[in-house]
Amino acid sequence: MNQAIHFLEDEYLDQERQAIIFSALSQGNKLACGLSIVTLSQLFEEGEPLTIFNRYRWDIEEMAEKVINAQQDDAQGYYWLSK
Template identity: 35%
Template sequence: MNQDILFADIQLWDSNRQAVNFPAQQAGALITCWVSLDWLQKKADKPLTEEADILSAFSVYRFDLEELAEEMIENEDFNQDGDIEIG
């Protein structure tokens, strides 16, 4: 794992966006990362309707998500807002 990219142990469900937000930091810059509910449901292989279940699934796949986000940050695969979007 690249030590230049750090992930805080913070995750927030955004019901409007239907995604979980988790922050990363690279060289002092804060990067907002998102993982879609659809991605989490596919990985969990079940519907996730309650916030607690969604955040629990996020926790299960956190390591995979951090690796994906790290790779996307290194490849500069940012969206138009400068965020990382998974799924």
């Protein structure tokens, strides 16, 4: 695990985006990460999104770390996880 990236426990379900949004701190900057509900269920299992997110938190954070390190943010600054 990269010690320069720390994940906050502030995840929430964004109904508009149909995604779980969560934050990471990297080099003093707060970064927004996202994982769509569809991708969440494809990667892990179906069910209540926040419950699934918390069940697989370590795996999701590892995926997010790779996206952050690759600097793969979108035009709005979000780091989206995909399959």
